[in-house]
Structures are given as C-alpha cells and as structure tokens.
Amino acid sequence: MKTLLSVFAVATMMSTISFAADSKFKEGSCCDKAEKAGKKCEHACCVEADKAGKVCEKCNKK
Ligand SMILES: [Zn+2]
Ligand SMILES: [Zn+2]
Secondary structure, three states: OHHHHHHHHHHHHHHHHHHHHHOOOOOOOHHHHHHHOOOOOOOHHHHHHHHOOOOOOOOOOO
16 A cells, blocks of 8 residues: 555656646746647747747746
C-alpha cells in the first residue's frame, strides 16, 4: 500500500511539474488568457515576440 501511495505521489508531482512548464506565460497575462481560450494573443508586441519564437516580456514579466 505504501508503494502504491508513493507512486501516486510521484505521479502527482510529475504532472504538476509538467503542467507548470506547459504554460510559458505569466499567470493572468494577456497571452496566458488568450492561450487558455485556445487563441493567440493579438497584442502587437506579443505577436512580434511570438514570431521570433519568444514570449513577450512586456506582458509576461517575471
Ligand atoms: Zn499578450
Ligand atoms: Zn505583449
């Protein structure tokens, strides 16, 4: 039973980590909201950053 619990704990941790790494945008930013809505952010600055393969730093400050 203990083994099963630890496997479950590891699996939960792994999924949490992969979920956190999944979104490259700052939580609550325009890009984050757009992504969650299944779209791309339409802000000019964000579109430019996306073209360059980056994340807009203006809107996604760390
Ligand atoms: Zn944006
Ligand atoms: Zn932006």
